[in-house]
Amino acid sequence: MAKPPIIFKRNTNILLDHIAATVAVGDALPAEQRMAEVTRGSRTAVRASLAYLQERGLIAGLDDRRLLRKPRPADYFDEAELQSGAQRIQEVLMERIYRNDLPPGADFTETELARAAGASTISVREFLIGFSRFGLIEKKPQGGWRLCAFDRTFATELEQVRRMFELAAVEQLVALPAGHPAFDRLDALIARHEQVKAGLPQTSEAFPALDREMHTFLIGLLDNRFAMGLNDLVSLVFHYHYQWDKGDEVPRNERALDEHLALLRALARRDRKGALTAMGRHLDSARSTMLDSVARRANGVGR
Incomplete structure (x- = not known):
């Protein structure tokens, strides 16, 4: 079947x-x-x-x-x-970058990535060509691919563009008419966040997927292909970088859950000012945590 x-x-x-x-x-x-x-x-x-x-x-x-x-x-x-072939390739690539701690300048091939992702080399090549526009990987002249540096500048630039889209998504949602299906999704997201928070620390590992779901839902309201492309990159970079740095995972996830709930509840109330404030606070926190993680990685601190 x-x-x-x-x-x-x-x-x-x-x-x-x-x-x-x-x-x-x-x-x-x-x-x-x-x-x-x-x-x-x-x-x-x-x-x-x-x-x-x-x-x-x-x-x-x-x-x-x-x-x-x-x-x-x-x-x-x-x-x-629920992952497409491209998503599986993304997952495997970022696993190799952070779980295996591949350093900047490390080389890899389409064949080994295709084998690990269970995908064709053609699919892998198409993904890598598209993904290379973000500056995390580059094609080698003699064949194969190279991992580029992920540094403070890259993280800062990524966060700046993320902030623009995420705040626009908040504005979009609070302007929706009463009874729009998005508000049902909000209720479901609030319930699932509360469930994960109540089960901490045992449920901490469920947070990355929930975080991706929430931000993907919000960005999806913009119906903007560039915003969705950026959201994919943000999700991959932020969460897989955090996977390398496990030192404060549980309190970090608990703090993010609280920030998410403040945002989601404000959105459910159609409280524009409160939602924008909550989103700004969450983005500030994510930016600070990411830059700290980049610094720890550069200094060789972590797992």
């Missing part, structure tokens, strides 16, 4: 979040059109997700759509299953 497509899995996870946040056990699920708006998909795609919910025992059938139980973690598709 063919594997379900990535879009189906992603849409189903979004629908599960919506159900968890807004539908009580025994109540009927929203109309198909409403669920299509929430997932940003078609009614046909919604029906596919409903069939999955029936299979998992969340609803009795496609006609009887009353919720039999709340979604559980096992109902969700794993984050790794």
